[in-house]
Amino acid sequence: MKNLKILPVFNPFDRSLIQEIPMQGKEELEKALETAYRLFTDRKSWLPPHARIAVLGKLETLMREKAEELTILASTEGGKPYMDSRVEIHRAINGVRIAAEEIGRLKGTQIPMGLTAASTGRLAFTMREPIGVVAAISAFNHPLNLIVHQVVTAFAAGCPAIVKPAGTTPMTCLRFVELMQDAGVPTGWVQALILDNEDAEILATDKRVSYLSFIGSAKVGWYLKSKLSPGTRCALEHGGAAPVIVDHDVALEKVVPALAKGGFYHAGQVCVSVQRVFVHHGIARKLAMQLSEAAQKLKVGNPLDPTTEVGPLILPKEADRIHNWTQDAIEEGAELLCGGNKLGETCYAPTVLWNPSDKSKVSQEEIFGPVVCVYSYEDLDVAIAAANAIPYHFQAAVFSRNLDTALYCVQNLQASAVMVNDHTAFRVDWMPFGGWDASGEGVGGIGYTMREMTREKLMVMKSEVF
Structure with missing residues (x-):
């Protein structure tokens, strides 16, 4: 037999x-x-x-x-x-x-x-x-x-x-x-x-x-x-490591919920999940703290509970990997604003990191987990260059009330799609969808x-x- x-x-x-x-x-x-x-x-x-x-x-x-x-x-x-x-x-x-x-x-x-x-x-x-x-x-x-x-x-x-x-x-x-x-x-x-x-x-x-x-x-x-x-x-x-540019003139009460949804939806296990957020220095710290507060309010747990907002990682080894990457980033200079810990075998607390090193894995590779990195910038071109610096170019986003700034980012970001005043994970099934390069x-x-x-x-x- x-x-x-x-x-x-x-x-x-x-x-x-x-x-x-x-x-x-x-x-x-x-x-x-x-x-x-x-x-x-x-x-x-x-x-x-x-x-x-x-x-x-x-x-x-x-x-x-x-x-x-x-x-x-x-x-x-x-x-x-x-x-x-x-x-x-x-x-x-x-x-x-x-x-x-x-x-x-x-x-x-x-x-x-x-x-x-x-x-x-x-x-x-x-x-x-x-x-x-x-x-x-x-x-x-x-x-x-x-x-x-x-x-x-x-x-x-x-x-x-x-x-x-x-x-x-x-x-x-x-x-x-x-x-x-x-x-x-x-x-x-x-x-x-x-x-x-x-x-x-x-x-x-x-x-x-x-x-x-x-x-x-x-x-x-x-x-x-x-x-x-x-x-x-x-x-x-x-997949990729989706970048977001946030200009100084935005309404944080609109931007923060969008970033939280785009970063923590399905525990970040989305190929265009918000990962690297470059924020104008005038509001960067304020945005990061508000995003941290929003992340801590999310209900993590059993996906069959209708009130659960963030479920588990698909495998225990993925929770372990994400935790290791997060701890490495902290050792390399990132500030942990919230999260950074496992909640059981497969759940991971929604995590916000402040200014990780551009050499850290969380800045270089796709996290594919509930971790969002916030970086402060003074020069828009420097932020765009940082967003483009890795070989993954999928969906990106820019938040700005200035049309010229938004269009400038759309033109200069290396991405197959750029969302204006929306998070990177937006998709409808009749639009083109696919990554460039790696x-x-x-x-x-x-x-x-x-x-x-x-x-x-x-x-x-x-x-x-x-």
Whole structure:
């Protein structure tokens, strides 16, 4: 009898065992790849746009009916507070609707002919076709919405998809794939596999995969890209250490709550979480103290408690890492304004650090935890240079009442998106979303991803009629 590997799934708050899930191995992976590739290469099996739209409409309805179940499931295995998990589920439902709407926007354009004598007598236009099999490797921090962005987009674009969810949050993905099947997704078009890292690499690098969607660490993402088969397109989302510039003229009563939300939402486990806040010296200390006060008022604890605002880190080792980074920063000169301590095995107190060294890890690397660093600046250009000094360039923000100052920061910050008078973690699912440089490659967002998962084909028709 075959010896099955088992993946244990733990509640990140109390570390209780939720479920043990059988894992798939190389044999099941090969079967999944064969199925997906066969579906793609047989055009007769392709689903017409109206059929995909109908399935996604049914899926949206099912998700609305199961919204509470999905909220509790995602919160239980992922640790995101119930109030935020509920928002995520409704975002995911909206994402399904957006994908259905975007199907009708996957279109080509006419290419002008007759511009030279040699091109007369021709009509030319492009059309968009599915790129092929999509392999999606996902992350834990948004266990449903990320799957929508990686898998529903593939289905909507007409691509067979194989998804490998994060090992810490597989249950939400598996339940969602069940709902997709209940909505009418034909067998084989969306397959979920619970794989170890070795087999996940095989999935990502198989020559039958035409598109890799990866959300996770930069180390793993860039490694997988180096191993991709020739012609495989990829989207890599690695995260960053989001900078914020705060001008002297702002209303602190508006800025501080935004920074607290952007920095401590989901315990800072967000790829565009507020991390490095550069504040004009005239108000820097005042802002830092008010942010510290706001952080100390946040309720930390059980994510299933509807009043909890900050839940646990996904694993005990992450709480340990964040604590070590914080203590190192203090030893290197940072002043601890609040927090700086573990609250149990996986919860960490919301932490504010004042003027850490630019050499500290908290200033150089993504914290991915509930720690916000506040720095005082006198010269705006120096602050912008510090914000740009590390290789992670994702979303940034500037708070200012002066339009010229805000626009100057927008122009000069190295970031794929700059929020004006809002925190760095703002996102809606129809906007472009993706990091520059070490923060990743490719552009996310429902419609943008769907276009990335298709490719253009040109038809040139020669006729005496033209």
